[in-house]
Amino acid sequence: MYEGLLIILVPMFLGYAVKTNNQVILRILGRLTMILLYMILFTMGFSLGQLDDLAQQLPQIGVYALTFILFIQGLNFIGLFIYDKLHPQPLKHSAEKMPSRWYIMLDSLKLCAVVAIGFAAGWLAKGHFALSHDTTTYVLVVMIFCVGVQLRNNGISMRAVFFNKRGLAMGVIFMLTSLLGGIIGALVLSEPLVQGLAVSSGFGWYSLSSVTLSNAWGPIWGSIAFFNDLSRELISLFIIPLFMQNYRSTAVGFAGATALDVTLPIIQKAGGVEVLPLAFSFGFITNITPPILLMFFTSAPL
Numbered sequence: 001m002y003e004g005l006l007i008i009l010v011p012m013f014l015g016y017a018v019k020t021n022n023q024v025i026l027r028i029l030g031r032l033t034m035i036l037l038y039m040i041l042f043t044m045g046f047s048l049g050q051l052d053d054l055a056q057q058l059p060q061i062g063v064y065a066l067t068f069i070l071f072i073q074g075l076n077f078i079g080l081f082i083y084d085k086l087h088p089q090p091l092k093h094s095a096e097k098m099p100s101r102w103y104i105m106l107d108s109l110k111l112c113a114v115v116a117i118g119f120a121a122g123w124l125a126k127g128h129f130a131l132s133h134d135t136t137t138y139v140l141v142v143m144i145f146c147v148g149v150q151l152r153n154n155g156i157s158m159r160a161v162f163f164n165k166r167g168l169a170m171g172v173i174f175m176l177t178s179l180l181g182g183i184i185g186a187l188v189l190s191e192p193l194v195q196g197l198a199v200s201s202g203f204g205w206y207s208l209s210s211v212t213l214s215n216a217w218g219p220i221w222g223s224i225a226f227f228n229d230l231s232r233e234l235i236s237l238f239i240i241p242l243f244m245q246n247y248r249s250t251a252v253g254f255a256g257a258t259a260l261d262v263t264l265p266i267i268q269k270a271g272g273v274e275v276l277p278l279a280f281s282f283g284f285i286t287n288i289t290p291p292i293l294l295m296f297f298t299s300a301p302l
Contacts, residue, residue, distance in 0.1 A: 007280045009291055011141045019117055026153055036143040037207045038114050043136050044210050044226065045118025047219040050126045057220050065168020065227040067189055070180030072200050073232060076254055077239075079177035080170065084247040089166070091245050111206075111230060120299050144291070151287060153259070167281025170253045174286060178203060178256075191301045195221065201293035203231040204256030205288045209294060216298035217232075232256050236263045244270035252279050257290060259283035 020026065029118030052055060178200045186196025195217065202209025206229035214222025236255040238261060244251040252275060255263040267279045 006012050010149045011145035012291060013287070015145040015150075016152045018149045019148075019151075019152060022216050025280065026150065026280065029149055033143055033146045033150070034293060036139050036146070038138050039144070039209050040136060040211055041111055041114045041119035041226070043131050043139075044219055044222050045115035045120075046122035046125075046131055047214060048223055049119040049122025049124075052132060060239055061220055061227070062119075064185075064191075064224045065231075068182065068185040068196070068199050068224065068228045069231050071185040071188070072178050072228065073235065073254070075181040075184075076174055076256075077250065079173045080250040080253040081247060083169065083173055083293070084249045087166075087169075087249075088246070090135065091274060108275075115226070136211055136215070140208070143207065147287070150210075151206060151284065157163050164277055164281035167278050167285065170249050170278075170282045171285035171289075174203070174214050174253050174256065175289065177259040193296050194300045194302060198294060198297035199228055200289055201297060202257075203290050204232040204258045205287065206230045206233075208290055212294040212298055229256075233258050235260055237266060240266045241270045244275070248275055248278065252282055255283075257283065257286040260287055 045274040107297075130157060143205050179197055182196035182198070182200025183193055184196075186201070189196075198213055198216070199209070199221070202225055206226045209229050210226035212222075213225045232255070236258060239254045240251045242251075244267075248271060251270065252259055252267055255267065258264075259267060259279045263280060264283070271279075
């Protein structure tokens, strides 16, 4: 457990220690992160394509992913919505014109296409060639380092994170409802609770959750985690503009870890500069905790 935790946390904090104002370097790191993400998703699909009983496993992946999506994200929404009702804080201005959701959805579908291409390659190479788990681990380490650098240089100070009471409250609500949803999902599917808790700990960070669960329990669980977390990004495209005006915690919080990357432009457009401190605070919390929770749960005995 401790070795796996160090593999993830050390590059994260090393990256966070790097401070630079060079926008060229930051753009290069952003592109490198995407390339590494594609490599990780390809290898996950490749491993999935090499399974012997794949035809029997695909329906399980679909049913399990949908079950976890329903309970985890459903409880996230309910918990954050209740918080908004008890502590209302409507926006002081109207939302701006939103960017095209369909363009962002196309980017998400590209990720699914990469998994599909990897799956086809793995199926064709079955019995002739196999990828080492170490390859994926090395790629993940570099990607997490890049994420750490981007977190540090996104204008996020520790003071802004830990002195934003609403962001901290949202983070606690989001994490508790996610873990509760994972427990309920595992009970419904008659699976070990620790596996449900692991699936619920990705918080939308699909590259990290899919690799961690694939290494722990195989590509089937990695695929379940991937689709569970990727769906959050897609659903957020519609939740954010719909609820931002009167329910900012629900709109920002539903995005999970993506509040700091993919869905941040949507959050900024829907809520303006007014909600950015909240998004930074909540997003930092939901980006820093998944590595710890995922390694803890995947290292626990079933």
